[in-house]
Structure formats: structure tokens, C-alpha cells
Amino acid sequence: MELTVNGAKTFCYTGGRPFDAAKPTVVFLHGVLNDHSVWILQTRYLAHHGWNVLAPDLPGHCKSAGEPPRSVEEAADFVLALLDAAGVEKAALVGHSFGSLAMLEAAARAPERVTHLALVGIACPMKVSPALLENALDQPQQAIAMVNTFSHSMLAPPPSALGPGTWLYGGSRALMKRVLASNPRVNVFHRGFVACDSYAGGDAAIAKVQCPVLFLLGRNDAMTPPKAAASLQQKAPKAKTVVVDGGHAMMTEAPDAVLFALRDFLQG
Numbered sequence: 001m002e003l004t005v006n007g008a009k010t011f012c013y014t015g016g017r018p019f020d021a022a023k024p025t026v027v028f029l030h031g032v033l034n035d036h037s038v039w040i041l042q043t044r045y046l047a048h049h050g051w052n053v054l055a056p057d058l059p060g061h062c063k064s065a066g067e068p069p070r071s072v073e074e075a076a077d078f079v080l081a082l083l084d085a086a087g088v089e090k091a092a093l094v095g096h097s098f099g100s101l102a103m104l105e106a107a108a109r110a111p112e113r114v115t116h117l118a119l120v121g122i123a124c125p126m127k128v129s130p131a132l133l134e135n136a137l138d139q140p141q142q143a144i145a146m147v148n149t150f151s152h153s154m155l156a157p158p159p160s161a162l163g164p165g166t167w168l169y170g171g172s173r174a175l176m177k178r179v180l181a182s183n184p185r186v187n188v189f190h191r192g193f194v195a196c197d198s199y200a201g202g203d204a205a206i207a208k209v210q211c212p213v214l215f216l217l218g219r220n221d222a223m224t225p226p227k228a229a230a231s232l233q234q235k236a237p238k239a240k241t242v243v244v245d246g247g248h249a250m251m252t253e254a255p256d257a258v259l260f261a262l263r264d265f266l267q268g
Contacts, residue, residue: 003085005059005078008066010085011036013055015047021087024115025052026266029079031097031121032192033144033176035062038096041255042262051266054091056082062182068191072199075102080110092116092266096251097224098196101126104232108205116266118214120258121221121248123228124202128193136190143189144176153220153247168252206235213239214265216250216258223248240265 001012001019012019013036026046028039036043036055047053059066059078069075079102083091092115095103100122107114135143148169180189206213213236217226226243233239242261246253 001054003082005081005085006066008059009064010059010066010082011057011063012082012086013037013039013043013053015043015053015055017047017053019052019054019086021052023050023052025054025086025088025091026116027079027082027091027093028053028055029075029093029095029099029102030055030058031099032196033147033179033189034096035175035179037175038251042251042259045259045263046266049263052088054082054086060183060186061179061188068183068186068188069102069195070191071195072098072101072105072201075099075195076105076109079103079106080113083113089113090115092118094118094120094262096120097122097248098126098192101196101199101202104202104205104209107211108208111208111210114209114211116212116214117209118216118262118265119229119232120216121218121224121250122215122232123224124232126196126199126224126228128197133190133193133197136193137187140180140187140189141177144173144180147176147223148173150222151248152253153218154253168249172249172252202232203235206232209236212265212268214261215239215241216261217241217243218246218248218250218254219243220246221248221250
């Protein structure tokens, strides 16, 4: 599905089902150097079980045109503009990593438009090491290798993942290379990491959120360890927390656990 958001073509994966604005809608937002495909299991399930699904490629990423967001705040504005473009008054928001910060900020800016907020692999602050920032700018292929080492707690998939012969590390690395190559004009890797590193509004944002909140964290996440969400959890005492056995790339390392946590949360 293609929408025009802020004057630019935006690709949204709908889980293999036609979009129907009359249904309840859930929006999925990916992280740095990812695209809509990281949500493939979760989006397809929900799309076939009563939900509208919108899983966009961020502006300037893969199938979406436009200027890649320079900040978490710009990404949040994109999410709200996406709802407008789709004709959706209210939606559940699900974000991973950088996407989780953007969804948090969006829910704070327009709390009346958000029914549920799921923060997957979130940290506050989400600081990025100087070595990763430098390599993302000057040696992005080396940085991709570093990120994938830190993002996975295993090298091969569990039986419930993508099937025999799947290599989690290699698949993720290939995806990141493809996303980086999709925009020869802007280094979306470095820009995304700078946006994560610079965002300081998390504590203020969580205080403005009015909907149910889910913290979905990876037990073995080295990029955004579960303890890095503590300040947000303290400011959202009624939030639910689910910790799954996986690393930062938990949507592929623990796909069923992530799906079930999201399903139960959205049905609640």
C-alpha cells in the first residue's frame, strides 16, 4: 500500500490484507537500518485476526521516498502524519528501538489518538557508543557487523523462527546492507544513530501518555538492556512488562513470544 505523507510516497506493508480504515489499526515502526520486513510474522498474524496493519518504511528508506528523519521528534511527526494520510483517527502504536522512541514521542504529542503503546527494545536514554557513531559514518560495513554482533543472542534460529536454513545474523546483516544502499544520498545509518543518541525527551514524554503501555524487552539484549528502560518504567507504574528470551533483534529471535505478548496486550 502506498500513501502520500508530507508530500512524499510512503510504502506501508498491510500484512497481506486490504486496508480498511473502519477496523482497529496498529502501526508498526522499525528501527535504524531496518524496514517493515522485521515485523513480518507479527503484522501478518494481526492482519488476519481483525486488525488493520500499517508497517511503513521510514521516509528515505527502501520503498519510501522523502527525507529520512533527523530526530526522534521528526519521526514522531511522520507517524502522526501517516495516520492522517490513512484516514485513521486512533491507532495502537508499536515501535522497535529507534522506532520505540518515535512511537513514545508520538503518543505524548497526540495522546487522544493512541489506544495502546508497545515499546519494543527501548532504552532511555538510548545512547550510542562513539565507536558505533564513528563507524556508522566512516565505515558503515564494519558498523553493520558490530551492530549484528551486539543485536543477537544466538547465531541460528530457534525452530519457530523463519525455517530450516535461516541464519539470523546473516539475514539481518543483508537487510541492513540493503537499507543502507537504498538511499545513496543520505547515510541513514549514521543519521538514525545520531537521532537515538540525541533524544532526551523520553521521561517527559512518558508522563504525557494516557493509554496502556507495554514494555517488551529482550533478556539478552546488549544494545538496549532491560535495565535501560527502568526510568521509563518508574514513570509508568501501570505499564505491563514482558521480557522474552532473545536479544535486540527479538522479533526474529523470539518471534512467537513477541507476537503473543503483542496479541495479548492489544486484546486487553
